[in-house]
Amino acid sequence: MNQNRVHNFSAGPGALPLPVLMRAKQELIELPNIGMSVLEISHRSDIFNEIIQTTQKNLRSLLDIPNNYHILFLSGGASLQFSMVPMNFLRNSGETAYYMVGGTWGEKAIEQAIREGDVCRLWDGTSEQFSRMPSFNEIKPISSGAYVHITSNETIQGIQLQSEPTFGVPLICDMSSDFLSRPVSVTNYGLMYAGVQKNVGPAGVTVVIIREDMLERIPDGLHSMLDYRVHVAKDSSYNTPPVFSIYMANLVTEWLLEDVGGLAKMSDINQEKADLLYSTIDNSTGFYIGHAYEDSRSVMNVTWRIEDKTLEEKFVTEAYDSGLYNLKGHRSIGGLRASIYNAVTLESVHALQGFMLDFQSRWE
Numbered sequence: 133m134n135q136n137r138v139h140n141f142s143a144g145p146g147a148l149p150l151p152v153l154m155r156a157k158q159e160l161i162e163l164p165n166i167g168m169s170v171l172e173i174s175h176r177s178d179i180f181n182e183i184i185q186t187t188q189k190n191l192r193s194l195l196d197i198p199n200n201y202h203i204l205f206l207s208g209g210a211s212l213q214f215s216m217v218p219m220n221f222l223r224n225s226g227e228t229a230y231y232m233v234g235g236t237w238g239e240k241a242i243e244q245a246i247r248e249g250d251v252c253r254l255w256d257g258t259s260e261q262f263s264r265m266p267s268f269n270e271i272k273p274i275s276s277g278a279y280v281h282i283t284s285n286e287t288i289q290g291i292q293l294q295s296e297p298t299f300g301v302p303l304i305c306d307m308s309s310d311f312l313s314r315p316v317s318v319t320n321y322g323l324m325y326a327g328v329q330k331n332v333g334p335a336g337v338t339v340v341i342i343r344e345d346m347l348e349r350i351p352d353g354l355h356s357m358l359d360y361r362v363h364v365a366k367d368s369s370y371n372t373p374p375v376f377s378i379y380m381a382n383l384v385t386e387w388l389l390e391d392v393g394g395l396a397k398m399s400d401i402n403q404e405k406a407d408l409l410y411s412t413i414d415n416s417t418g419f420y421i422g423h424a425y426e427d428s429r430s431v432m433n434v435t436w437r438i439e440d441k442t443l444e445e446k447f448v449t450e451a452y453d454s455g456l457y458n459l460k461g462h463r464s465i466g467g468l469r470a471s472i473y474n475a476v477t478l479e480s481v482h483a484l485q486g487f488m489l490d491f492q493s494r495w496e
């Protein structure tokens with residue numbers, strides 16, 4: 133029935149688990165015992181309320197989120213969080229916000245923060261073409277300030293933080309492209325956010341996990357839609373939330389819990405997939421060249437070049453003809469990129485590995 137589905141390495145929106153798509157397809161006509169789809173009911177109905185609560189419960193269970201953290205489902209993408217974070221925690225604070233700029237998304241985050249107050253680059257990987265994440269002894273300790281902002285996985289460059297830092301000020305993390313790919317210690321963070329379109333569902337909703345005491349730092353006078361306190365008070369239904377994306381996130385979190393068996397298991401599978409591709413690059417005797425330093429390699433986005441760059445277009449075209457889609461690197465850095473999010477199967481990664489070996493044998 134699904135013989136036409138291709139191997140999809142899209143960086144986002146990314147592949148979704150097939151069992152989730154099948155269930156959504158069925159429930160798009162009629163939710164069990166409801167007689168309507170989720171697209172046709174009020175976001176204030178008991179039915180939708182239960183979907184929100186179950187999604188929150190699933191997230192709490194997957195990430196072991198304590199009760200002093202609120203879970204919000206907001207619109208505007210992760211990009212709106214680039215503005216909301218400094219509006220809520222930097223504006224009028226009289227303090228400095230520290231940003232770790234490890235790649236394109238960290239850069240975009242700091243660009244917005246600059247509009248709200250005093251900002252300092254805690255780390256900047258620009259001069260090294262964003263090819264690695266810092267180790268934490270390279271970063272000066274921060275014991276006062278509004279917050280530290282980090283990006284755990286830089287989707288475009290394919291570099292990922294390998295450990296979780298702690299600072300003496302609230303830590304805020306953009307986890308858009310590795311959220312739910314591995315266990316994290318939520319209690320290290322004052323706030324974390326993730327657009328769901330990589331690992332958790334279709335575009336349209338951003339999950340924000342915020343510690344209760346962070347709300348006390350928010351200045352009065354913010355527009356309601358931009359004030360975290362409003363969304364906490366209204367449990368993400370101050371306005372009409374992105375109902376379909378939340379419903380899908382509910383199904384994906386259920387899939388992670390029940391089919392996969394939790395984030396530790398998901399993390400092992402993701403590592404196995406990444407190892408397959410990185411070992412193929414490493415064993416290619418220079419035919420393929422990885423972008424990231426080994427100790428910063430992303431388990432979600434594998435980025436590499438072909439030594440003879442003129443072969444890259446051919447690689448993408450031939451891969452496409454073999455049913456391997458979306459392998460072109462981001463337009464800003466070129467090269468090749470395979471995004472191997474949670475829903476990308478081992479089978480797909482084996483298929484890509486086989487293609488890489490075959491391509492090398494024909495063109496080196």
Ligand SMILES: Cc1ncc(COP(=O)(O)O)c(C=O)c1O
Binds near residue numbers: 209283
């Ligand atoms: C790490 C990271 N942050 C932020 C964004 C922006 O997300 P959105 O398009 O939802 O605003 C992306 C999108 O790819 C991303 O990968």
